[in-house]
Amino acid sequence: xxxxxxxxxxxxxxxxxGIMFISFVIIQFAPGGPIERIVADLTGQSSGAxxxxxxxxxxxxxxxxxxxxxxxxxxxxxxxxIAKLEEQFGFDKPxxxxxxxxxxxxxxxxxxxxxxxxIEVLDLILEKMPVSVSLGLWITxxxxxxSIPLGIKKAVSHGSKFDIWTSGIIIVAYAIPxxxxxxxxxxxxxxxxxxxxxxxxxxTSDNFDELSTLGKIGDYFWHLxxxxxxxxxxxxxxxTLLTKNSFLDEIGKQYVQTARAxxxxxxxxxxxxxxRNAMLIIIAGxxxxxxxxxxxxxxxxxxxxxxxxxxxxxxxxxxxxxxxVVFATLYIFSLMGLIVSLISxxxxxxxxxxxxxxxxxx
Numbered sequence: 001x002x003x004x005x006x007x008x009x010x011x012x013x014x015x016x017x018g019i020m021f022i023s024f025v026i027i028q029f030a031p032g033g034p035i036e037r038i039v040a041d042l043t044g045q046s047s048g049a050x051x052x053x054x055x056x057x058x059x060x061x062x063x064x065x066x067x068x069x070x071x072x073x074x075x076x077x078x079x080x081x082i083a084k085l086e087e088q089f090g091f092d093k094p095x096x097x098x099x100x101x102x103x104x105x106x107x108x109x110x111x112x113x114x115x116x117x118x119i120e121v122l123d124l125i126l127e128k129m130p131v132s133v134s135l136g137l138w139i140t141x142x143x144x145x146x147s148i149p150l151g152i153k154k155a156v157s158h159g160s161k162f163d164i165w166t167s168g169i170i171i172v173a174y175a176i177p178x179x180x181x182x183x184x185x186x187x188x189x190x191x192x193x194x195x196x197x198x199x200x201x202x203x204t205s206d207n208f209d210e211l212s213t214l215g216k217i218g219d220y221f222w223h224l225x226x227x228x229x230x231x232x233x234x235x236x237x238x239x240t241l242l243t244k245n246s247f248l249d250e251i252g253k254q255y256v257q258t259a260r261a262x263x264x265x266x267x268x269x270x271x272x273x274x275x276r277n278a279m280l281i282i283i284a285g286x287x288x289x290x291x292x293x294x295x296x297x298x299x300x301x302x303x304x305x306x307x308x309x310x311x312x313x314x315x316x317x318x319x320x321x322x323x324x325v326v327f328a329t330l331y332i333f334s335l336m337g338l339i340v341s342l343i344s345x346x347x348x349x350x351x352x353x354x355x356x357x358x359x360x361x362x
């Protein structure tokens with residue numbers, strides 16, 4: 001296992017480099033940028049004025065003909081001012097030098113400073129992370145808490161009306177996008193058109209510090225109720241069906257028939273023998289499930305419910321062309337995903353020593 005772990009750790013390096021390189025190249029060709037944003041703010045132009053001249057076609061023509069600036073809308077501004085902006089953001093250097101410097105700095109977890117927030121990127125990420133981690137943890141625990149008992153019940157009653165009806169409900173729930181259900185919850189329960197029961201913004205109330213310990217707990221879950229409901233709707237479907245199929249596969253094996261022939265009760269057979277083997281893939285996949293909830297569910301839900309987490313931070317940074325924040329979050333998310341994938345493999349071999357990753361190619 002040691003050799004396998006080392007190989008996986010070494011493979012993380014080219015994987016991270018590839019992800020960052022592709023993202024860096026895409027950013028170079030994307031219209032707009034921090035300089036264009038500042039120019040647009042100074043000249044009072046619309047967002048369309050923040051596009052960089054592409055060098056060909058009508059779309060790349062300058063709005064004010066006769067200028068020689070490579071930034072759309074920059075005519076009339078002092079060229080020295082534009083040059084200072086380029087130097088400030090590092091755009092006075094060639095692209096390959098900027099990419100190499102970024103990789104060297106990121107390897108030391110030096111993400112620099114946000115372009116527009118006057119704060120270190122790492123401090124900004126740490127400030128926003130508790131919200132996203134909180135959502136990811138709760139959605140994972142709720143998903144597993146619903147999926148495992150439901151999956152076991154469906155396996156035991158396979159083919160019954162309960163199994164058929166719950167399968168239909170699960171499929172429908174999985175098909176409904178979480179953000180769409182979130183909007184529905186806001187309309188119905190957060191003062192949209194019907195009831196005004198739950199708050200719409202943040203994870204705590206303005207008077208949170210003045211509340212008792214019990215009051216703080218209640219206030220916290222009061223704010224979490226709608227976001228978690230929107231996210232959990234479709235998240236438990238895959239785990240439920242995976243649990244059911246895993247139990248069905250184990251129930252049909254010979255050792256289960258032998259245990260029943262010895263006179264063991266059904267609960268003893270199910271939870272004393274089947275459970276340990278059937279839950280192997282479920283337990284081992286827990287870290288990956290958390291990361292999936294942490295990554296995929298945060299952006300739209302945080303935006304809809306105005307939760308100040310990493311998802312909303314990433315969205316605002318992309319829109320605002322705050323590249324240090326964009327690349328730093330991408331780097332951290334990619335690194336976490338690769339590490340969690342390795343942890344899942346280690347958990348597999350810990351739970352079931354029969355699994356040997358060293359016996360196969362990475």
